[in-house]
Amino acid sequence: MVKLKIGILGFGYWGKKIYQALRRIPECEITVVCDKRKIPLDNKKIILTDNYKDLLRMNLDGIIIATPNETHFSLAFQFLLKGYNLFVEKPLATSFKEAEKLINLAAKRNLNLFTGHILLYHPLIDTIKKILENKKNLELKIKRTNKVSQINKSEKEIIYDLFPHDIALLLYFFKKEPKIKEIALEKSLVEAHFLIDNEIKISGVWGKGTDKERTITFFVENKKIVFDGLLSVLKLKENGNEKIIKSIDYQLPLSWELSYFLNSLKNKRIKEKIPTLKVMAVLDKIEKLL
Template sequence: MTLMKQIAIIGMGRWGKNLVRDFSKLSKVKTCVTTGNRKNMMWLQKNYPNIDLTTDINQVLNDSDIDAVVIATPIKSHFTIARKSLESKKHVFVEKPLTKTVDQAEKLIDIAKRNKLCLFVGHVFLYNEIFQKIKKIHKNESIKHANFEWKKLGTFDEDIFENLLSHDLSLNLELFGMPKKIQLNSKYSLLTPIDRFSLELFFGKTRRSEITIDRTSHYKKKTVMITTRKNYYIWDNDELLKFDKKTETYKKIFQSKNMPLYLECKEFIRIISAKNYSVDSAILAKKISSLILKIPK
């Protein structure tokens, strides 16, 4: 019988709470690390009273029973926490982006490889069941053009490229590989230097992708429009629609059933349980960081 993996989660903000919820279904979340925010501490004690709570990360690093550390903290802290966790022989799941620089990403990948550990980066949209369906469509029909549009409000406390664009770049790189060229077409400022922008990725002569992200919108919506050699598709929330040329209408051809974050957490547990100590998602994260650095700001 395989023993349930023991996990520590560092960071108890909005996303950290989501990770507690899903990892608790798949493993034993032994400890959560918080900055000491009283509201977050009360939330954990109310909803997950059996999980230990601490403000001392060393309690996690020195606990030999903990197999893996999940990091959901501000981006600037990712490198230090991930490095300490890997050096303490813990597998690491870190929310995207992996680090602020390519050099930092390379150092973490080297440590993970040297210690035979999994370094997993949370690009959650890759685990959306609709995206998996789109990958199959691309294999059969070949996508020629993709248009990614994302509207939401905030947050404004992180760089928009690192925090939001990294999601859409992960989808593009998974589908098409590294682009030949990246071009920023427009940018607008409200509270930070860039709060809305549009850019293009060029993957050779016949394939390109457009990405537009606006974090000043009064409503939330994420849409991906895809043109293949034969058809036109729209990914709208949890539905995949296909344009019917005969009726000139859109028809739903697929609907996702499982939450992407749960599937992502499940994949991490599968990897460390199988002792298949992958750094593939970290290598993808490094490529994303290198692309972001090429964008003129």
């Protein structure tokens, strides 16, 4: 079996998770890992470097960019110009115009450009999607917060680091752009209210909270369905009772997402589950309102 040669750019918290997930995929060969910090790997077969320009001279099937958000556009632009297929962790860029420029460049050069919206590859999300089919008058409550003790995020970091997950999911579930009804920022916490077709109400908080939480509660026909992204658990709450509908290994979504990208390299063409530019368009509107 001919393995795909992959480079990882960025070996921080998420880059390490990507590395571990790729190691579990047989058709992948991690060729090079790049980070400015010392890389704690002892695999002699993997090239280690602190200079991303080294990757621009390598024969690689694909490169995964898992660096800080503000570096995504510049790095992706350089690698696309050199003809590389890319997986870029969300957000693709930190503005709509930058994202559009990258997508147009990839299309012009017939390259795969994949944005890492991991929840779109979560098995429990597909379970929820089936439950929501043909349902009307829905209500969703989202909570995506970090502990107060953790590093405070700026307004832009909250928008482009936390919001993409949920905007991508809303587009995936309902196929329509959520309209912003109200939005406010106070002390590193954004509270927002969205509406879809005057039938689906979405409210939530993103940013600094009392604890780290990644939950979406769906109010469906007098029932509460709770998706807990940290535990990878789907719960049903009804008549004061609670039961687990389904749970999965928390490592699965990232492995499935990366496998989807690797398959696109084999097939020479990628079809994202939702267009990245649609996500970026909503993020752009949120930023302007704040």
